[in-house]
Amino acid sequence: xxxxxxxxxxxxxxxxxxxxxxxxxxxxxxxxxxxxxxxxxxxxxxxxxxxxxxxxxxxxxxxxxxxxxxxxxxxxxxxxxxxxxxxxxxxxxxxxxxxxxxxxxxxxxxxxxxxxxxxxxxxxxxxxxxxxxxxxxxxxxxxxxxxxxxxxxxxxxxxxxxxxxxxxxxxxxxxxxxxxxxxxxxxxxxxxxxxxxxxxxxxxxxxxxxxxxxxxxxxxxxxxxxxxxxxxxxxxxxxxxxxxxxxxxxxxxxxxxxxxxxxxxxxxxxxxxxxxxxxxxxxxxxxxxxxxxxxxxxxxxxxxxxxxxxxxxxxxxxxxxxxxxxxxxxxxxxxxxxxxxxxxxxxxxxxxxxxxxxxx
Amino acid sequence: xxxxxxxxxxxxxxxxxxxxxxxxxxxxxxxxxxxxxxxxxxxxxxxxxxxxxxxxxxxxxxxxxxxxxxxxxxxxxxxxxxxxxxxxxxxxxxxxxxxxxxxxxxxxxxxxxxxxxxxxxxxxxxxxxxxxxxxxxxxxxxxxxxxxxxxxxxxxxxxxxxxxxxxxxxxxxxxxxxxxxxxxxxxxxxxxxxxxxxxxxxxxxxxxxxxxxxxxxxxxxxxxxxxxxxxxxxxxxxxxxxxxxxxxxxxxxxxxxxxxxxxxxxxxxxxxxxxxxxxxxxxxxxxxxxxxxxxxxxxxxxxxxxxxxxxxxxxxxxxxxxxxxxxxxxxxxxxxxxxxxxxxxxxxxxxxxxxxxxxx
Numbered sequence: 001x002x003x004x005x006x007x008x009x010x011x012x013x014x015x016x017x018x019x020x021x022x023x024x025x026x027x028x029x030x031x032x033x034x035x036x037x038x039x040x041x042x043x044x045x046x047x048x049x050x051x052x053x054x055x056x057x058x059x060x061x062x063x064x065x066x067x068x069x070x071x072x073x074x075x076x077x078x079x080x081x082x083x084x085x086x087x088x089x090x091x092x093x094x095x096x097x098x099x100x101x102x103x104x105x106x107x108x109x110x111x112x113x114x115x116x117x118x119x120x121x122x123x124x125x126x127x128x129x130x131x132x133x134x135x136x137x138x139x140x141x142x143x144x145x146x147x148x149x150x151x152x153x154x155x156x157x158x159x160x161x162x163x164x165x166x167x168x169x170x171x172x173x174x175x176x177x178x179x180x181x182x183x184x185x186x187x188x189x190x191x192x193x194x195x196x197x198x199x200x201x202x203x204x205x206x207x208x209x210x211x212x213x214x215x216x217x218x219x220x221x222x223x224x225x226x227x228x229x230x231x232x233x234x235x236x237x238x239x240x241x242x243x244x245x246x247x248x249x250x251x252x253x254x255x256x257x258x259x260x261x262x263x264x265x266x267x268x269x270x271x272x273x274x275x276x277x278x279x280x281x282x283x284x285x286x287x288x289x290x291x292x293x294x295x296x297x298x299x300x301x302x303x304x305x306x307x308x309x310x311x312x313x314x315x316x317x318x319x320x321x322x323x324x325x326x327x328x329x330x331x332x333x334x335x336x337x338x339x340x341x342x343x344x345x346x347x348x349x350x351x352x353x354x355x356x357x358x359x360x
Numbered sequence: 361x362x363x364x365x366x367x368x369x370x371x372x373x374x375x376x377x378x379x380x381x382x383x384x385x386x387x388x389x390x391x392x393x394x395x396x397x398x399x400x401x402x403x404x405x406x407x408x409x410x411x412x413x414x415x416x417x418x419x420x421x422x423x424x425x426x427x428x429x430x431x432x433x434x435x436x437x438x439x440x441x442x443x444x445x446x447x448x449x450x451x452x453x454x455x456x457x458x459x460x461x462x463x464x465x466x467x468x469x470x471x472x473x474x475x476x477x478x479x480x481x482x483x484x485x486x487x488x489x490x491x492x493x494x495x496x497x498x499x500x501x502x503x504x505x506x507x508x509x510x511x512x513x514x515x516x517x518x519x520x521x522x523x524x525x526x527x528x529x530x531x532x533x534x535x536x537x538x539x540x541x542x543x544x545x546x547x548x549x550x551x552x553x554x555x556x557x558x559x560x561x562x563x564x565x566x567x568x569x570x571x572x573x574x575x576x577x578x579x580x581x582x583x584x585x586x587x588x589x590x591x592x593x594x595x596x597x598x599x600x601x602x603x604x605x606x607x608x609x610x611x612x613x614x615x616x617x618x619x620x621x622x623x624x625x626x627x628x629x630x631x632x633x634x635x636x637x638x639x640x641x642x643x644x645x646x647x648x649x650x651x652x653x654x655x656x657x658x659x660x661x662x663x664x665x666x667x668x669x670x671x672x673x674x675x676x677x678x679x680x681x682x683x684x685x686x687x688x689x690x691x692x693x694x695x696x697x698x699x700x701x702x703x704x705x706x707x708x709x710x711x712x713x714x715x716x717x718x719x720x
Binding site: 052090120138139141165167170171174176178179180181182184185186187188189190191192193194195197198200201202204205206208209210211212213214215216217218220221223224226227231232234235237238239240241242244245246249252253255256260261264265267268269270271272273274275276277278279300 | 479480498499501525527531534535536538539540542543544545546547548549550551552553554555557558560561562563564565566568569570571572573574575576577578580581583584587589591592594595597598599600601602604605606608609612613615616618621624625627628629630631632633634635636637638639
């Protein structure tokens, strides 16, 4: 895969999972990628894996991508804006309003800053886990700012296979509070209840508990930073959640009282309605046909699949990945218009892909 | 697969998912299975699918399995105890203490009753979704009672490929409140927050939100019954959960106050510790090697795999299924002792299984 919308050079500050993954994807497209990290060891590791090159005298980056921990993001952005007086600077931090506020207080040249946030990641961090394809098909929020500089960041997003979504910082922060930060808190507090439970009780756990607590295994240090940076929107949603929780506890305290069962039923039905709104969920994509394709767990394989679907002239309506952490391949569930499904399946099989399932 | 520990005939009352699945598994082992359902249509459907035969004059069941909705379970058990004065009667309801209490009040012959509960199921219900292998490798709680009759129920559990777990009714109910009912409430209330969220916000959702709300799609009618039947233990855990939630909201209300970040970090670390206690989770089975085997999505295939692992003389330490609802096969992640893994992989491949991955 070569050719890119952005020209470069692109300077990436922070050679962790996101920074190194962006580096891999851009290098694959032929872009000159300059990597930097406060840790020489992290930097060398990412370079060894092919995510870019070290900085050199005379570098003149067109775009700087700051991919460092949330706590230090604003400081690093301010320093990069100062160091490269012509460059557009973006970042990938998961909370945006606070960064803008800090940059304003610091008197940074905020006209050249465009905040952004890829809704992508892996459970494992670090340059070793970096992969060029983690952004493919994922939303990537691009914030407010100068139109030409926004377009540059959108070009980056498209080069990486992600979908640019325009959102101002405060709308972004309220949205991720709902779909990412509150779920993290809810799963964490649920998992906490297991801490001192009898072994026999925990032994009865099934897939439901596993799924609903999976994200509770996330890094506490990182999450303290995220929760602190987006505290008010998260707290507001948690208060609404607590109101429902109080209603449920009230119904359970007198389950035979008039109205108690109805209260439970309405809470449960509200959960049904909410889960049905999540994109890509079974039940929502009823208008599409599903193809399941086996994808080898090698960098670039998923990208190759999506490229070939595009070459077949078929629009991807939805994409979901099933991946067993111990299997050498994953399953890509692809939603397409029903009238295109048979032709696409035939085309993919002719190109050597294995179709694991179809469903109209 | 033929041969069974129990003799039969076995009478199953209720031809839904669990009843029909038990029927299929017993029929496959050569047991005479008598099916009954209050709905003639449900009954005939399950018989058509091969889950057993209709009742006939002169039937003398050794064991009666009541697999009807929670609300009517105690009444049906009492009627079955009366109808078959020599039979052992068990049930598969997910809450146990209330049933015992109701049977005592009704003056039923409780000496012949052994409560039980298979920790198994599928997202879809009904005889059409029934499968002989849904119990394989899953815990199946067997309650208090007469030793010989308990042994009969344990034989049933073993015949179905499940793992008998001894627990008195109250211990069972407290355990499932923790690992099943509270997770249901927590996921439901989280999904409810999505109900009136902006489309753009919901569009940012990823796998974390999908996983943590998946069970919120469950049937509200069934869950009103389950929550009502186990109200007190659930409410108690939800109160502890609410205490943690209050602590989190307090920290978020003043994230820069002394101690606030430490409070968040401790809650998050508690979530890490809790999730690490769930059996079968990555990270817990560090002492075992993992084999991932492709299993066709046909009734009996998983059972055949496990049988052949047993024939190879290898102990299964853990089992996890990855299954895409739209793929025609699943991935069975098998944990075995490291020194047995290579020989088992070779043996399974010789028998025609496809190994999708190995990890020491």
